[in-house]
Amino acid sequence: MCQPSWPIVLAIVSALLAGCATSSIEMAPDQPDRPWVPVTNAAGEIIPDAKAPPEQAAGATHVLPVNSELAEVPSPFELDSNRRYSLAELIDIAQSNNPLTRTAWNNARNVALAAGIAKSTFLPRLTAAAIGGFQISQISGPLGTTATNELRGTISLVSFEWLLFDFGERAAIVEAANQASVISNIGFTAAHQQLIYDVSLAFYANAAARARVGNAVxxxxNAESVQAAAEDRMKRGIGTAIEVAQARQATAQARLVTIQATGAAQNAYLSLISAMGISPLTQIKVAGVSDRRLSPEMAGSVDKVIFTALARRPDILAAYAAQKASLAGVRAAEAEFLPKVFLAGTGSHNNGTLSVSGVPSIGNLSPILNLSPKGFGGTVLGGVTVPLFDGGTRAALLEQAQTKSENAGLVLTRTRDEAVRQIVLANNALRTSLSAYNAAVAVVSAAKTTFDAALAAYRSGVGSITDATMAETQLLQARNASTEAYSTALSAAATLALSTGSLGAPLQ
Known part of the structure; x- marks a missing residue:
């Protein structure tokens, strides 16, 4: 009988396995300029590792199938539709429901668990296992006879390992893990500060858009008043048709501006809901901000602001923690050059007739050698391992750790410089916006006086309709400028609070 040629068999098997790997290329689109035609189930879900027949590809487009399980509109968030929500209440809702804050929370928890895993390396590792086995062997005897032996049994195993001393390597690793947890917790706080900032800016923008609607209305x-005056003058024979046409044109233009302002306000409301992280279909009433006073004290001494901010900004605190973690990494890399003291042991019980001299490592179980043929056995070992030569791996790792530590220090320095720049810019922007608001209020007052005088003069016959319509347009521009300056000042105050790391609650 011919014996198989094992090299040939292995070659055939290898070729078949290679074919299995490359055959998956059929899952990709056939051509770069032709649509991909997915195979779906009854619900429209795309089935992986399935290829559509050629007749289905005819006439296909670059439109993906509809998965009915995903075709769900998010439900509106349930809130009191009769209540006007303040900025603080909207922020509270956002912090409880925005996916970004929950993601930051989960990240912080995961990193904290990683620190716990690092701490667990100080404890011994204890593993138990139970193994059942069957052995069969044939022994050739004289005159072509054979003897078959069958052995059965179970082996109960236990092993433990305990690293007793490592010159601070594990302690350094734990320190780095703890600093990583601090960084993730700072990131959690920074996520909340950013959310407060985003909702605040959207809130102020929404209030400004609503105010522009009021200005447009x-x-x-005012335009209708001018039109009424023009029509009255026409009736009394002292006006002209041109004046009435001009007045009606101004009224139509004002009506168009009102429609545009209303649309912009609706978009601003949607931006506010989106910043909160709730369903865009949610309909609530939002309180205004007209009662919030602006004062020069909102922009304090920039030197004092910078001094306080550099000690509590999230990015600076995170960079400082990263530097400390990198220094711990250097200590861990240095400890790799030093000996380690360990304690290890194994225990076993061979129940049956199995003839096994050793069990390889299985999962977390350490290799166990010199098992007793039948009965109990145990071994306890203690010793010291000393690294002698590893081709420069430890030296390279140490240099990497030192470079990382140096970079962490540079990042901290750069973060401080960038923080100072942001704070100075934010403080300047706040001062400018406060001054602009005061100037805009004065412009509104003057424009209102001008319009009232122009309208009164036109009604009495001593003024022109051009002056009245121009004054009305300038009054609208002044009011919108005042609204924009007020919103900009509030936003600038929020930006300064964010840049100083003090935005832990909505601005009062």
Whole structure:
């Protein structure tokens, strides 16, 4: 009988396995300029590792199939529709429901668990296992006879390992893991600060958009007053048709501005809901901000602000923790050059007739040698391991750790410099916006006086309609400028609070 040629068999098997690997290329699109045609189940879910027949590819487009399980509109968030929510209440809702804050929380928890894993290396490792086995052997005897032996049994095993001393390597690793947890916790706080900032800016923008609607509505009323005056003058024979046409044109223009302002306000509301992280279909009432006073004290001494901010900004605190973690990494790399003291042991019980001299490592179980043929056996070992030569691996790792530590220090320095720049810019922006708001209020007052005088003069016949319509337009521009300056000042105050790391609650 011919014996198989094992090299040939192995070659055939290897070729078949290689074919299995490359055959998956069929899962990709056939051509770069032709649509990919996925195979779906009854619900429209794409089935992986399935290829559509050629007739299905005819006439295909680059539109993906509809997965009915995903075709769900997010439900509106349930809130009191009769209540006007303040900025603080909206922020509280956002912090409880925005996926970004929950993601940051989960990340912080995962890193904290990693620190716990690092601490567990100080404890011994204890593993138990139970193994059942069957052995069969044939022994050739004289005159072509054979003897078959069958052995059965179970082996109960236990092993433990305990690293007793490592010159501070594990302690350094734990320190780095603890600092990583601090960094993730700082990131959690920074995520909340950023969310407060985003909701605040969206809240102020929404309030400004609503105020512009009010300005547009008032401007429309003013235009209608001018139109009424023009029509009255026409009836009394002292006006002209051109004046009436001009007034009606101004009224139509004011009505268009009102429609545009209303649309912009709706978009601003959607931006606010999106910043909160709740369903865009949610409909709530939002409180205004007109009662929030602006004062020069909102922009304090920049030197004092910088001094306080550098000690509590999240990015600086995170960079400082990263530097400390990198220094711990250097200590861990240095400890790799030093000996380690360990204690290890194994225990076993061979129940049956199995003839096994050793059990390889299985999962967390250490290799166990010199098992007793039948009965109990145990071994306890203690010793010291001394690294002698590893081709420069430890030296390279140490140099990497030192380079990482140096970079961490540079990042901390750069973060401080960038923080100072951001704070100075934010403080300047706040001062400028406060001054701009005061100037805008004065412009509104003057424009209101001008419009009232122009309208009164036109009604009495001593003024022109051009002056009245121009004054009305300038009054609308002044009111919008004042609204924009007010919103910008509030946003600048929030930006300064964020840049100083003090934005832990909505600005009062």
């Amino acid at each position: 008032q401007s429309l009323k």
